Structures are given as structure tokens and as C-alpha cells.
Amino acid sequence: MQRFWISVTGALLSMSLITAAAGTSTPAKVATPAKAATARVAPLTRTERCTDLSRQVDEALETHAAATQVTAAKALQRKGDRFCANKKQAQGIRMLANALKLLGVTPIDPGQ
Template sequence: MALLRNISTISTIALTAAVILTASIDQSTADETPTRTELCGKLQVQTQHAITEHAEAKRAAKAKALQKQATRYCAGNKQAQGIRAYAQALKLLGVQPITD
């Protein structure tokens, strides 16, 4: 009888641990995916840094124009368009846009 209780207790502990582990994995996956608003902010910082680094590049003026456009889109609740504009500006400067 004691052996049966020990097995039941161990099974309960293992099941609880599995549930907790699954919940923490799901939460960490959710934490890794930024919202569009967060991505706008990250790309804005990356774009500003890239423009500063590549100020002498031939395409810097076009990148600055795209940055302004992207900022307006992100502020105007059109984050998908803003993200695309930031990505295009970064690509003009030869920089790979962040994706996370």
C-alpha cells in the first residue's frame, strides 16, 4: 500500500512538473515574439544608428526619407507599413534588419 502511494505521489509530482515546464516554454516563446509596435521601436533605433554610421553613403538621403515615412506609419497605427519602410531603408544602407 505504501508503495502504491509513493508511485501516485511521484506521478503527481512528475505531471505537475511537466505542466509547469510546458507553461514556461509557452511563455518564453510568447516573450520572444515582439509586437509590431516593439518592432517599430527596435527598427527605428537600428535605422538611426545605420544612418549615423553610413552618413556618407550615396543612398543615405533616401534612407532618411524612408525613416521619416516609417516613423509616421508607426505613429499612425500602420506598423506593418512602417516596418517595411524601415527594412527598406536599412537594406539601402546594406544593413540586415533585425527580425526579433
């Protein structure tokens, strides 16, 4: 008798799981060509991000040459480039982003 109830409970549990799984499924979304193209862009590596941020700092230094923090921003850029070259990209990225912020520029993240 106990085996009977165990098997009935197991059958009910499996049916409820199947029903729950079938009820929560959503239809597959078809990507439009524009979305498909942007969805396949590979994320930047840290090294690529270092290069991109350093280029942004160079551009910001040219356009914001009159900023009061130019010397400090150049020093942060040098430190950031040094960190990136020494395989410490996370620290380099932070330094380069801080250099941009000193110049009053928001770092552009191409991944977003």
C-alpha cells in the same frame, strides 16, 4: 447479423486508432535551462518592432554616413515612423526595413 458486423467493425476501428496513436507518440523533450529561457521570450508587438527598426536605422545612419542613399534612407525612415505612429505598423515596418536595406544593412529580428 448486420448489427454484429457493425459492432465488430467499430471495435476494430477503435483498436486500430488507439494502436496508431500509441505508436506515434514521442517521449516528451525536457528543455535545458538555456533553451527554456529563450523559449519563453514573448514575440515583439508591431509597435515594438517599429521602435526597434527605427533605432536600427538611426544607428545605421551614424555608421554608414558616407553611403550614397542616406537622404533616401532618412526619407523612408520618416515615412516609416509616420506610418507606425498612425497605427499602420505593417507599412511602417516595411518602410524602415527598406531604409536599412538602402544603407546596406540587414534588419536585425530579435525574434529569431
